[in-house]
Amino acid sequence: MKGDADRPMGRWTRWWTRRRADQEAGRGAGRGAGLWARLYGAGPGHLAGLVVCFAVAGYAATRVVEAGIWLGFAVWFVGAAVFHDLVLWPLYSAADAVLRAPSRQHERPGGRPPLVNHVRVPVALSCLLLLVWFPLVLRGAEPNYVGAVGLSTSPYLARWLWITVALFVVSALLYAVRRRAAGRPGR
Structure with a gap:
């Protein structure tokens, strides 16, 4: 070895x-x-x-x-910062603490790899995609989108869900490979 x-x-x-x-x-x-x-x-x-x-x-x-549009942008920017700091930050900090708690038990050498990053990464990428495309995913921009390109926004929700599922499947496969490799003797 x-x-x-x-x-x-x-x-x-x-x-x-x-x-x-x-x-x-x-x-x-x-x-x-x-x-x-x-x-x-x-x-x-x-x-x-x-x-x-x-x-x-x-x-x-x-x-x-x-x-x-500077006034509307300034209101949106301040509102987004306040919403993030007062609502989102406590929510995902609590979720992360819950997710990290079981992995602390297995922090010994040769133990199973921590699960936390195999959940964090697909959640972060999925949330980022939703943040960028939410008007189309949630169909809030339907009239403007149809007027601009002549297409419906209906496929965006299904596509976002499929991408999210794919991210979690790939992450789960990577976790399974890492866990199997960590379980081998001599490592």
């Missing part, structure tokens, strides 16, 4: 751990990297990502103002 050092993930994990330790010690990409990390708190890639995000958000804001 191969040891951890011979497995590709073992080597990758050791490389990543060494890289992170070097970055934290300021030995990353020369003397400037340590100074940059001490002054800014993260690498230059982080700052570049933030600049790109703010540029996209600024462009979107200019489009909203130009379209003359």
Whole structure:
């Protein structure tokens, strides 16, 4: 049986751990990297990502103002933030705590893999799809959609449900494979 050092993930994990330790010690990409990390708190890639995000958000804001819908957008944005923080966050935090409770019992080496991420991922992807497509899935945009493209929104609910089922089936299969692999002797 191969040891951890011979497995590709073992080597990758050791490389990543060494890289992170070097970055934290300021030995990353020369003397400037340590100074940059001490002054800014993260690498230059982080700052570049933030600049790109703010540029996209600024462009979107200019489009909203130009379209003359900024007041409605501001009300929607604040309402969505409040709804998320006061309603959704407590709900999915409680659901996650319930889901993680049984996996804490099996956190010993050689135990079964935790189920929590095999439920989190399909739920998150399904909710994301519903969030993006909810006017069509819930048929709230039927008149506008028919007027724009001449098609009905009726297939969207069934398609969203089938995609959700497929996500859970794939996740369950991956969990079964991981659980079977964890149950093998010598692992």
